[in-house]
Amino acid sequence: MNLKLPYGAEAIVRLRKQGLRPAEMILVSLIGPLYGEGNPVVIATPGRQYDLRFLAGLECLVVSDSTQPKQVVRDIVEQLKALPTAYLGVWFADSQQGINFIVGGVTSRPHGLYRYMTTEDRQNFAGLGHQEISRCA
Numbered sequence: 001m002n003l004k005l006p007y008g009a010e011a012i013v014r015l016r017k018q019g020l021r022p023a024e025m026i027l028v029s030l031i032g033p034l035y036g037e038g039n040p041v042v043i044a045t046p047g048r049q050y051d052l053r054f055l056a057g058l059e060c061l062v063v064s065d066s067t068q069p070k071q072v073v074r075d076i077v078e079q080l081k082a083l084p085t086a087y088l089g090v091w092f093a094d095s096q097q098g099i100n101f102i103v104g105g106v107t108s109r110p111h112g113l114y115r116y117m118t119t120e121d122r123q124n125f126a127g128l129g130h131q132e133i134s135r136c137a
Contacts, residue, residue: 003051007043025059046072059087065094093129
């Protein structure tokens with residue numbers, strides 16, 4: 001089965017083919033573009049299957065919101081855990097809360113249990129995925 005790359009992945013794939021890697025955490029967005037972010041952003045359409053092997057060994061944060069079906073978020077997390085990644089977390093933009101799954105290459109629990117992000121983690125990711133809507137008068 002030939003899986004496609006998510007939108008924004010080509011630049012990372014080119015780096016990886018040269019033996020390089022992005023210095024920053026990769027944001028895997030399930031909520032569309034993340035405007036104003038300095039980190040590389042990869043946009044995945046919820047429910048689609050992608051070839052995510054280019055993220056192996058990298059730090060990844062899935063950016064979602066609470067309106068996404070839990071299974072959609074769970075599926076992409078499981079795909080990323082299988083690589084594995086150096087860091088894996090999920091950030092829920094609408095509630096500004098998150099979950100850590102893999103930190104420093106170590107899974108938080110052997111059977112996939114997780115730990116909620118600490119206050120420091122939440123401060124570091126504060127504002128991520130919040131879309132300000134500007135209104136014309």
